[in-house]
Amino acid sequence: MNDLKARPFGPLVAFGLLASWLLPLTSSAAVACPFCSATAQTFSEEMASMDVVAIAKLVHLPPPSDNSSEELAKAKFEITEIVKGEKSARVGDKIDTIYFGDGKPGSVFLVMGIDPPKTMWSTPLLLSPRAQDYIGKITKLPKDGNERYMFFQNYLEDKDDMLARDAYDEFAKAPYTTIKDLKPHMNHEQLVSWIQNADIPASRRRLYLVMLGVCGTKDDLPMLEAAMKSTDRKSRSGLDALIACYLTLKGETGMELVEDLYLKNKKSDYADTYSAIMALRFHGTEGGVIKKERLLVGLKYMLDRPELADLVIPDLAGWEDWSAVDQLFELFKNADEKSTWVRVPVINYLRKCPLAKAKDLLKECEKIDPASVKRANTFFPGDPAPAVPDPKKAAMIPALDAKTNGETATASYEVPVPPADDQEINAQEVAKAVQSAETAAVVNKGAPPAAAIRAIPLASPNRWLLISVPWGIGLVMFVVQWWVLRGLG
Incomplete structure (x- = not known):
């Protein structure tokens, strides 16, 4: 130790x-x-994932119940403003949803729902007057x-x-x-x-x-x-x-x-x-x-x-x-x-x-x-930290022109241009990519489109990589957990 x-x-x-x-x-x-x-999803992200977003006021709390076997009683809310989903809800609609707080009737909440018309509503979130103003403004940004x-x-x-x-x-x-x-x-x-x-x-x-x-x-x-x-x-x-x-x-x-x-x-x-x-x-x-x-x-x-x-x-x-x-x-x-x-x-x-x-x-x-x-x-099978392609170098690789004539087509391949913030590509890999594209074009020349697609030489997946990496990570996590528990003991 x-x-x-x-x-x-x-x-x-x-x-x-x-x-x-x-x-x-x-x-x-x-x-x-x-x-x-x-720390969490932002309001903007959460609202974007919902079908309906509304401001609602609490009408009344659910009645108290001591029977734990009963279905949870729901509070009733009335929608006062539609933020998103005007076709799925209207101002004045009454909704029932689970609420565990102790808000007073008339308090204002943010409610969100999915899958209308039988909308499933989230737990309401109590809003201060400043928060109401905030919610109203972020939707317009x-x-x-x-x-x-x-x-x-x-x-x-x-x-x-x-x-x-x-x-x-x-x-x-x-x-x-x-x-x-x-x-x-x-x-x-x-x-x-x-x-x-x-x-x-x-x-x-x-x-x-x-x-x-x-x-x-x-x-x-x-x-x-x-x-x-x-x-x-x-x-x-x-x-x-x-x-x-x-x-x-x-x-x-x-x-x-x-x-x-x-x-x-x-x-x-x-x-x-x-x-x-x-x-x-x-x-x-x-x-x-x-x-x-x-x-x-x-x-x-x-x-x-x-x-x-x-x-x-x-x-x-x-x-x-x-x-x-x-x-x-x-x-x-x-x-x-x-x-x-x-x-x-x-x-x-x-x-x-x-x-x-x-x-x-x-x-x-x-x-x-x-x-x-x-x-x-x-x-770390293969290259433990492969270099990422340089977009400038990749962009210099000429794409083979696609030409169609009746039912035949010459396959065209363009080496994908990686994102602009990527690093260098190995020159050997560039040469391989160009050679692969040229080979595919020759193989597929004169073939019908479907046949041409089938004839494209595909790289075999690295099965060792697919199998060993997840197992390797799992093994490491197991060893780490054992090591930590042993240290705590």
């Missing part, structure tokens, strides 16, 4: 590391506000743009906590570019006040730090530096966003302080160190202020802390920094019970590395610890 004591939440981090290698295989880059986590987020900005930290949460969730789900566009309309002094308020929840403080990074100035740096150096946990609440904000305003010269406090400093605890790594990842993907080369210098200080080195190895591979090959092999070779989880990430790094030396080191790794090599191949 020494490794658990040396590194809190070790098993959970091991599982998180597995996810960090698997997610690039199935998802695109996150576009939501960095460091922000939405554009789906994106400054007008929308200027409206929600006015409800951040609102006295009605329900509205404050909803406004926060709208920002938490907004793309970072949208938040940057809002810069001319941000209230700098208000943001600083919220950041300095120790009673603000960490999740919201992260949002305000992200916004300060957009509208702040160098005059804010002393406040941010003092918070980063503070020994008071509340002052450092939302540390990942705090460091990211500091680096956004300070620029590359701010890296030295971050490195000294969290990356080089072996006394920095796990949570703080990980927050710094998250901040550097943000700047490597969306920040646009500090060059990746400088960020990599900071990340590589973690290789001098073997028990935490696995946190950054996937980043080195993803950003294609192959200068650490020898250092990573030494980490693999010298791993002990406190740093044993570094071995699988090292193997995955070497598998992706294009240098010839990496292949030789992989063979050495297998001699040292064949079990770790087997685990890496089992949990």
